[in-house]
Amino acid sequence: MIQLNDIRKVYQMGKLPFEALKGIDLTIESGEFVAVMGPSGSGKSTLMNIIGCLDTASSGEYHLDERNVAGLSFDQLSQVRNRKIGFVFQNFNLLPYATSFENVELPLLFNGKSAKQRKERVRELLDKVGLWEWHRHRPTELSGGQQQRIAIARALVNEPPILLADEPTGNLDSNSGREIMEIFQGLWEAGKTVIMVTHDNTVAGYAKRIVRLLDGRVENGRKSA
Amino acid sequence: MKTHLLKLYMSELRNRRKKTALITFAIGWGALSLLLLMSFGRGMSETFSASFKGLGDNILIVYGGQTSKIHQGLPKGRRIRLYPEDVDLLRSRIPEIAEITPESFSRFEMRNGDRAVNRNVNGVNPCFGFMRNQIPQAGGRFVNDLDIDGSRRVVFLGWKVAEELFGDENPVGRRISLQRVPFTVIGVMKRKLQSSAYEGMDSDQVYIPFTTFLNLYSQRFVDRIHIQPEKREQSKWLEAEIRRVLGRKYRFDPKDEYANQIWNTVEGAEMSGKVFKGIEIFLAIIGGLTLLIGAVGVTNLMYAVVKERTREIGVKMALGAKRRHIVYQFLLEAMMIFVKGTMWGGLVAFNIVALVRMLPISYDVEGIAGYLLRPRFSADIFLLFVTVMGILVFMSGIFPALRASRLNPVDALRYE
Numbered sequence: 327m328i329q330l331n332d333i334r335k336v337y338q339m340g341k342l343p344f345e346a347l348k349g350i351d352l353t354i355e356s357g358e359f360v361a362v363m364g365p366s367g368s369g370k371s372t373l374m375n376i377i378g379c380l381d382t383a384s385s386g387e388y389h390l391d392e393r394n395v396a397g398l399s400f401d402q403l404s405q406v407r408n409r410k411i412g413f414v415f416q417n418f419n420l421l422p423y424a425t426s427f428e429n430v431e432l433p434l435l436f437n438g439k440s441a442k443q444r445k446e447r448v449r450e451l452l453d454k455v456g457l458w459e460w461h462r463h464r465p466t467e468l469s470g471g472q473q474q475r476i477a478i479a480r481a482l483v484n485e486p487p488i489l490l491a492d493e494p495t496g497n498l499d500s501n502s503g504r505e506i507m508e509i510f511q512g513l514w515e516a517g518k519t520v521i522m523v524t525h526d527n528t529v530a531g532y533a534k535r536i537v538r539l540l541d542g543r544v545e546n547g548r549k550s551a
Numbered sequence: 552m553k554t555h556l557l558k559l560y561m562s563e564l565r566n567r568r569k570k571t572a573l574i575t576f577a578i579g580w581g582a583l584s585l586l587l588l589m590s591f592g593r594g595m596s597e598t599f600s601a602s603f604k605g606l607g608d609n610i611l612i613v614y615g616g617q618t619s620k621i622h623q624g625l626p627k628g629r630r631i632r633l634y635p636e637d638v639d640l641l642r643s644r645i646p647e648i649a650e651i652t653p654e655s656f657s658r659f660e661m662r663n664g665d666r667a668v669n670r671n672v673n674g675v676n677p678c679f680g681f682m683r684n685q686i687p688q689a690g691g692r693f694v695n696d697l698d699i700d701g702s703r704r705v706v707f708l709g710w711k712v713a714e715e716l717f718g719d720e721n722p723v724g725r726r727i728s729l730q731r732v733p734f735t736v737i738g739v740m741k742r743k744l745q746s747s748a749y750e751g752m753d754s755d756q757v758y759i760p761f762t763t764f765l766n767l768y769s770q771r772f773v774d775r776i777h778i779q780p781e782k783r784e785q786s787k788w789l790e791a792e793i794r795r796v797l798g799r800k801y802r803f804d805p806k807d808e809y810a811n812q813i814w815n816t817v818e819g820a821e822m823s824g825k826v827f828k829g830i831e832i833f834l835a836i837i838g839g840l841t842l843l844i845g846a847v848g849v850t851n852l853m854y855a856v857v858k859e860r861t862r863e864i865g866v867k868m869a870l871g872a873k874r875r876h877i878v879y880q881f882l883l884e885a886m887m888i889f890v891k892g893t894m895w896g897g898l899v900a901f902n903i904v905a906l907v908r909m910l911p912i913s914y915d916v917e918g919i920a921g922y923l924l925r926p927r928f929s930a931d932i933f934l935l936f937v938t939v940m941g942i943l944v945f946m947s948g949i950f951p952a953l954r955a956s957r958l959n960p961v962d963a964l965r966y967e
Contacts, residue, residue: 381960399875401874404873405871407868408871409871413870415964421866424563436876467597480870
């Protein structure tokens with residue numbers, strides 16, 4: 327469960343402080359499928375980064391599975407990201423010189439899994455996204471849709487309960503986009519918490535709940551809390 | 552470091568080989584300069600030390616002299632001469648003397664048929680040979696105890712004298728005449744480096760048994776006594792002991808250094824040893840500075856690499872990389888550049904040293920070539936080199952690596 331209480335984020339833009347988030351209260355239960363929407367500059371990426379423990383809030387409390395994230399060190403946050411959160415990015419963010427296998431293997435390496443465990447897990451995940459036969463290929467040899475599926479396999483390899491996606495279909499054609507969304511749908515049905523940022527209404531249509539942000543505030547946040 | 556991460560780092564390295572080629576070359580060049588300077592410095596120092604030992608390793612050469620102080624009512628300026636029985640006196644009074652031999656000389660005509668030269672003939676005891684590093688060439692020998700007991704007329708030749716009298720022929724077993732007295736040649740001195748001498752280089756001398764010398768020539772006193780202490784450290788103390796014993800017999804002040812002059816080769820060797828050590832260190836510093844330039848290059852490159860791969864660092868952090876994972880990666884990269892550079896630098900240096908050592912330099916060359924062209928690769932040079940390298944690798948890798956690990960994941964991910 328994700329619980330945000332009065333989360334604020336202030337950036338220093340030159341000499342002027344800029345408040346990207348102006349007090350967010352938001353609760354996301356385990357197993358929800360949430361789309362975060364809003365115009366650009368509304369703070370949705372900032373919110374995602376905070377939820378994903380990639381960034382820390384200037385003030386407010388963030389509880390992830392009852393644990394206050396605010397007090398954690400860099401390495402502890404790394405561990406949270408490694409075990410609890412899978413990231414899917416708009417531009418895939420695969421390592422260009424590594425094969426599909428190596429890309430998917432990466433989170434397992436940071437988790438200290440044995441070679442045997444890694445091999446089994448990677449194989450399982452690549453099979454799941456239907457790309458095992460491409461495991462020796464590098465990202466540049468794959469289509470955008472394939473790359474995003476590799477990225478999803480990588481996000482899931484440590485079996486995190488939460489999947490965070492930032493515009494996951496933003497760089498894909500509509501067919502590939504649909505495939506990706508169907509995978510998300512399947513994952514949600516299998517019990518994952520899926521949170522994604524999008525401004526595409528079709529994509530948001532897959533979500534069971536939509537959180538709308540405007541000027542750093544949730545327009546409809548308390549609804550399901 | 553966990554080994555499973557190595558695989559990842561290695562595959563990353565392989566992809567940047569071209570970018571690091573130039574800096575690897577620079578490190579190799581630095582390593583090459585350092586190793587060559589150190590090897591040549593060491594060679595110089597060793598040649599010097601060998602040539603210094605050419606006169607004799609760890610010996611005191613004792614002369615007579617003239618008193619310079621009034622002692623027991625006796626005036627200054629008295630002549631002090633040494634006599635053969637002083638050898639036995641010194642040996643019995645100072646048990647720390649390991650070897651002792653008198654040496655007297657005279658300049659004579661020596662002749663083989665119609666080839667004749669004027670050279671010093673020295674009367675010595677058998678221990679003189681090894682005290683002065685006079686090793687006989689194969690098939691010959693130095694003066695021995697039987698020669699002494701029988702006052703045999705045998706002669707040991709310096710190699711230049713042998714060449715002058717016999718050319719390419721083997722002199723051993725042949726006869727020569729010294730001042731018209733026939734002598735049998737028993738050996739010829741092996742070539743050796745020698746940097747200091749008194750009555751000319753050993754190569755120009757001939758040696759006969761001391762007893763023979765006394766019988767044939769009417770000189771009563773001895774010119775010099777050679778003494779080797781049991782331990783090198785005793786040489787200074789032994790000087791005082793010798794003056795004390797001889798001072799009592801000849802009645803001069805034991806502190807009078809002119810009454811009884813002593814050439815202490817140990818002291819001289821130590822002094823010049825220091826000078827050459829200094830030169831060696833100086834050369835090593837120059838080499839080290841050259842290497843430092845390479846190291847600065849590596850640091851620079853690593854900063855560029857960190858910048859270039861900021862986004863990747865962000866991705867890895869998002870996937871759960873801890874600070875140390877990032878640090879290791881960049882340290883390893885710096886290390887690999889060093890290892891590769893050093894390997895070829897070391898290899899080239901090693902081969903150059905080996906090649907130069909193969910040059911046919913005659914061992915009696917007293918000129919500059921003997922000092923400059925005898926480089927030497929030794930274990931302690933290598934050890935020092937590896938240590939310096941290790942420090943440089945760490946220094947040049949750690950700062951960029953730390954910078955990389957302190958990036959904020961969000962900023963790193965957004966970096967274009």
